[in-house]
Amino acid sequence: MVCLIYVVIWTSFFSAMSGLASITRVLVLLSLKLAILLSSMAEMFLTVHRINFLQEFVACKALKNLFATCGFGHLRPDLTRALAIMHLRLADINTMDFFDLVCKVLHVSEVSDGNWMLFVWDGTDAPPISLSTEIADEEWNSLPLHIEPVSLPRHVLDEFPRVGTILRVLVDEKYESFGFHFQHGDKWVRLRNLMCKTESGLWKGIFTLETKFRLLSEQDNSVKDRLRVGHDRLSEQGRIPSAVIPGHDVLxxxxxxxxxxxxxxxxxxxxxxxxxxxxxxxxxxxxxxxxxxxxxxxxxxxxxxxxxxxxxxxxxxxxxxxxxxxxxxxxxxxxxxxxxxxxxxxxxxxxxxxxxxxxxxxxxxxxxxxxxxxxxxxxxxxxx
Structure with a gap:
């Protein structure tokens, strides 16, 4: 199908260029060929499922930079957005990019009318955050202990894993029926086009207009990978935060x-x-x-x-x-x-x-x- 579309585009474009000078037409067609070639390479890359995480991260960045350098981003805005998406773990999140997150929805709360909050976990620790507030602010504007407006009841906390960050993800009224998909929690999902920001030194996930989700089976390879990573982390580090460097100076x-x-x-x-x-x-x-x-x-x-x-x-x-x-x-x-x-x-x-x-x-x-x-x-x- 993709090839057929390209043929149609190629034919139409060639006809439209018939009135141009020969040298100009050749240059334009060469540019189009290069754009199609790069688009095909990117699409092939994005269909690879079982790729090492570091390779995927580096390749995404490389292709993204290549498209920006060549000036072809305007030809495929959907592909440009796709290249901005990276499959991350909570250990690697930042505030700069859209990303995909494979995680387990542990709990869902309706924090206000039509606004939901997901509590998601993938077994890894989110990066520690530097705080830019003045020390004296604690007297007038104390740091909150959590993002949710009301502390979760004890029986809910008891069901949470004891190791790994539990990210709060805010879903606003545009998705008012969203929470009903997760009334019972404990489901693995892929959240696509998710963004994160920091609030009072805490990580918070944000649903955008582009955010989608897909339920996953525990037999899914990406779910198995998250479970394996969590198991390996417990075996190697126990309950010590991942950001702690072994042998660091003891204060x-x-x-x-x-x-x-x-x-x-x-x-x-x-x-x-x-x-x-x-x-x-x-x-x-x-x-x-x-x-x-x-x-x-x-x-x-x-x-x-x-x-x-x-x-x-x-x-x-x-x-x-x-x-x-x-x-x-x-x-x-x-x-x-x-x-x-x-x-x-x-x-x-x-x-x-x-x-x-x-x-x-x-x-x-x-x-x-x-x-x-x-x-x-x-x-x-x-x-x-």
């Missing part, structure tokens, strides 16, 4: 070195009434914001840290005893401030700049009060 140490690492979602879903877990997290905010305000009028330390890992974001409190243990013997404001700068990943504490917090290990204790838990930092100190 903090914990008292129970022999304990296994857990994720923040493990903590949120723990059936225990009280306990403690060892986690690797980033400290993305503190309240109060400045070290000089950490002390109460009674001279006791009391502050709240906002912690995150690829699975969740929580508030954890630091009591006076645990703060003294964390900061060590020197509790002068400048010394405490310097250590907080390192935790938050900023150059000038209190100045407006990008925050890129490092990964640190800590022990997080908790006590349950009804359906909620209160977390606190314990047995954690800065490395000497």
């Amino acid at each position: 903090t140490v914990v008292g129970n070195e022999d304990a296994d690492f857990t994720t923040l979602l493990d903590l949120l879903c723990s059936p225990l009434v009280c306990g403690g877990f060892k986690c690797i997290v980033r400290v993305v905010a503190t309240y109060p914001s400045r070290a000089k305000d950490f002390l109460t009028p009674e001279g006791l330390y009391r502050l709240r840290l906002t912690l995150e890992d690829p699975t969740a974001r929580i508030h954890a409190y630091l009591s006076h005893e645990d703060a003294v243990f964390l900061f060590g013997g020197d509790l002068e404001d400048y010394a405490v401030s310097d250590k907080m700068k390192k935790l938050l990943g900023v150059d000038e504490y209190g100045e407006k700049s990008s925050k890129n917090p490092p990964w640190v290990q800590c022990c997080i204790g908790f006590n349950s009060s009804g359906p909620s838990k209160q977390f606190h930092i314990c047995k954690t100190a800065f490395a000497v």
